Amino acid sequence: MGVVVALQVLIPLRALLDDSDQRQRFAWGMYSTETTYPGVSLDLDNGAQRGVAFTDVVRRRRPEMNYARDLPPFLCERFPEAASVRLSFGAPEPEVTPCP
Amino acid sequence: MSVKALLTRQVDARPLALTRIVVGLSGIAFAVFVERRGLNRLAEEGIFTAPPTDFLPALTPGLVDVLIALWIAFGIALTLGLFARTSAAGVALVAGASIALDLQAFSNHVTLLIALSALLALGDPGAVWSLDARRRGTRSAVPYWPVFLLKFQVTTVYAYAALTKVNGSFLGAEVLASRWEPVVGSSPAGGVEAVLVGVAISTVLAEGFLAVGLWDERLRRIALPLGLGLHVAIPATLGVTLIPFSTMMLAVYVLFPDWLPGSRTVSWDAREAALSRFVGRYRRLDWFGIHSYVPGADARDRESAKQALVVEAGGDRVEGYRAVCALLEQSPVTFLVAPILRAPGISRLGAARYRRMAGAPGRMQPART
Numbered sequence: 001m002g003v004v005v006a007l008q009v010l011i012p013l014r015a016l017l018d019d020s021d022q023r024q025r026f027a028w029g030m031y032s033t034e035t036t037y038p039g040v041s042l043d044l045d046n047g048a049q050r051g052v053a054f055t056d057v058v059r060r061r062r063p064e065m066n067y068a069r070d071l072p073p074f075l076c077e078r079f080p081e082a083a084s085v086r087l088s089f090g091a092p093e094p095e096v097t098p099c100p
Numbered sequence: 101m102s103v104k105a106l107l108t109r110q111v112d113a114r115p116l117a118l119t120r121i122v123v124g125l126s127g128i129a130f131a132v133f134v135e136r137r138g139l140n141r142l143a144e145e146g147i148f149t150a151p152p153t154d155f156l157p158a159l160t161p162g163l164v165d166v167l168i169a170l171w172i173a174f175g176i177a178l179t180l181g182l183f184a185r186t187s188a189a190g191v192a193l194v195a196g197a198s199i200a201l202d203l204q205a206f207s208n209h210v211t212l213l214i215a216l217s218a219l220l221a222l223g224d225p226g227a228v229w230s231l232d233a234r235r236r237g238t239r240s241a242v243p244y245w246p247v248f249l250l251k252f253q254v255t256t257v258y259a260y261a262a263l264t265k266v267n268g269s270f271l272g273a274e275v276l277a278s279r280w281e282p283v284v285g286s287s288p289a290g291g292v293e294a295v296l297v298g299v300a301i302s303t304v305l306a307e308g309f310l311a312v313g314l315w316d317e318r319l320r321r322i323a324l325p326l327g328l329g330l331h332v333a334i335p336a337t338l339g340v341t342l343i344p345f346s347t348m349m350l351a352v353y354v355l356f357p358d359w360l361p362g363s364r365t366v367s368w369d370a371r372e373a374a375l376s377r378f379v380g381r382y383r384r385l386d387w388f389g390i391h392s393y394v395p396g397a398d399a400r401d402r403e404s405a406k407q408a409l410v411v412e413a414g415g416d417r418v419e420g421y422r423a424v425c426a427l428l429e430q431s432p433v434t435f436l437v438a439p440i441l442r443a444p445g446i447s448r449l450g451a452a453r454y455r456r457m458a459g460a461p462g463r464m465q466p467a468r469t
Binding site for chain 1: 150208
């Protein structure tokens with residue numbers, strides 16, 4: 001029983017004390033922060049730009065996900081014609097990730 | 101309570117059975133109304149997926165159907181109390197598998213279902229009110245320590261829910277303003293914003309209070325209706341998909357009071373028809389058998405309307421409208437709202453209603469229970 005109590009206390013505590021900006025799983029942080037999901041656009045090989053609806057490619061968005069890190073590789077593979085991926089999180093400049 | 105006492109104590113099996121039934125139904129509702137659609141979204145072609153490892157199977161529509169079918173099957177078995185411990189473990193495993201296959205499938209609400217189901221599996225949730233009990237006989241008492249763990253789980257949810265909300269974004273009402281944008285607009289006016297900030301702060305205080313208030317007999321009179329109000333407001337304002345989460349949390353509330361079967365006696369003036377009807381209806385709500393019922397028909401001993409209804413527990417005696425409150429606080433059907441009946445304005449109205457019930461002329465009729 002002590003093990004269970006320890007898990008009930010320590011797992012969320014560890015998540016709560018995480019000092020990264022990323023919301024952590026298992027912290028019981030339900031609706032506790034506002035999450036900004038990115039606007040997505042692609043720089044195509046032919047120089048054009050193309051917008052992609054975030055919800056068209058991310059069908060179950062979660063605040064714990066690091067989309068800045070994980071979404072560009074997927075988009076590069078999903079859209080072979082893309083030369084780079086732009087993610088706009090509300091900052092003046094978007095985050096640009098070149099495709100391999 | 102010492103650890104030894106906690107580990108050896110036995111409690112009435114019926115509250116745990118009620119928790120089992122509500123958690124089972126909530127689990128089924130999760131599967132049918134929330135997770136089936138959510139998991140199928142992650143099984144669509146050409147969308148972003150985030151498997152935690154390469155060794156797990158990809159989510160496909162077929163796999164989602166299997167998971168949901170198993171989830172529902174275990175949920176039904178848990179609700180009915182059929183191989184209850186195994187069913188509880190099954191719900192936990194299947195729900196756990198569903199959120200393990202893709203990082204985006206994570207959900208605090210499903211995590212709560214997993215935790216409560218796993219804790220039910222540690223206990224004896226099928227001791228009564230179950231198909232298991234029909235097969236092998238009922239057990240009137242169950243070990244207390246799994247019950248404690250269920251209560252502690254809800255406590256930690258409230259505590260951490262409050263702690264995670266202590267940040268500028270939530271307390272500054274950004275989260276609420278965003279959720280309620282269709283109602284308050286994209287730039288709420290100053291007065292509206294102040295209200296939202298008040299709601300945000302109140303939410304944190306309420307969750308923090310619930311983390312401790314449910315454990316104390318006196319504070320529980322505030323905590324029970326407060327929790328009910330919170331868990332009605334959450335799905336009402338944030339979406340009906342949160343109903344199963346609310347019902348799961350409330351399912352554990354019934355484990356907090358000390359239900360003592362046969363510990364109280366109700367006596368009432370059975371000549372009063374309205375009062376007898378009330379007591380008769382209440383008996384159907386006395387699911388845990390807290391009271392024995394002694395109709396008293398001798399009007400000469402009754403000096404006032406108050407004495408028409410009396411509840412005695414040990415050496416304590418309450419009469420009249422206070423007896424009505426005491427009765428309703430001892431039923432699992434009404435215990436969440438019953439404390440409100442003691443609130444200043446409501447108690448005045450309630451007492452007036454009681455006096456009409458207690459003093460209402462009725463036909464002389466034999467004592468009826």
